[in-house]
Amino acid sequence: MKDRVRVGVIGIGSVSRVYIPHLRRLNLEGLPNEIVVACDLNPARAAVARDTYGIDTFTTDYREVLARDDVDAVLILTAMQVHGEITRAALAAGKHVLVEKPMSMDLDEAALIVKEAKTAKGILVCAPHTTLSRTYKEMWRAIHSGKIGRPVSARGFYGWSGPSWGKWFYQPGGGPMFDLGVYNVMTLTGLLGPCKRVMAMTGTAIPERVVDDEMMTVQTEDNFQLLLDFGNQCFGVVTTGFTLQKYKVPGIEIYGTEGTIQMFGEDWDPQGYEIWENDKGYWAVHEDRSRWPWTDGVRDMLAAIHEGRKPVNSPEHAYHVLDIMVKCAESGRSGQAIPVTSTFEPPHFGEAGDRIAPHLDHAPE
16 A cells, blocks of 8 residues: 555554544545554453454553554544543654544643644644534535524533443543533534633532442533533533433534524434525425544544645644533532633635634624
8 A cells, every 4th residue: 555654543442443444444545544553551452453453463552652663643542531641642752643532631731732733743633523524514614604694502412321331431530521522512613613601510410320340439520511602692502411311302503693503413423404594484404324434533634644734623623622621610610600711713614715704703793
């Protein structure tokens, strides 16, 4: 394979089961790559890497992956609590990096990652990748072209009853906002722009759970209602938690002064959208049967490497999303509204011209 990207996968758990097959499919789509090494703290996963994925080279130390000259890029698919440490080390080693969400659990460390990514030899791609789906792009174009007027209200919804594996989900640095709500925060800020202020109500609704066949005390919040102020009287809400058994609502809804647009399915698994425009007077349905994969940031990473360009999503956007989530937790504990001072430029999917449509400018009138 000419100019193939040689990849090291750090973390051979549940997430790798989706990323690795996707990575290999991309060989058939003109994005040549090869997985040369796998890494996991659990030595028993060497057999998984070998028998399931055909990866013969395995280590329990991510530093060994980063020290290899035959590794061009790494996928960081570990527990959230160590994302920041490994990401910084990978950038320092000159590797291209895809890190699952969030890039770090600490804002100061995340700020260093963003700074270091600006001068690093490799590119940095941060999950989640919701802005890459066809459904998202079509909704973005509809909103930015003014089909629903000026957006004034929005809602994101994603949760479930919670994992029965991985105690780290329920320990400090874990929780549903970082694991689930992060998708909605990425999507809403991508569609509407940077958030200016947050307020939240948070709590631990289920204080004890059986995880990995053992009863444990939940040490972080599992129930969230997050309010987002985008400026100029445009507000949003994100509902997430390991407390939602089942639901039947759109994953994303945007309400404007002239209409409404809402997504079918979740923003990590979108199936199209429907739009109401007041001047037309009916719901127009736009189905998407492409089954876009939520791991598609790996496609953008490989394409960016092969084409010598920047990835679609910026580290600044990922930092802004983390900033919102950290301040959501602070607000839930303090009961106070908290300003969000970070900002970013959302990815643009329209024609050349103004980067911000006038009706999406949230500057005070």
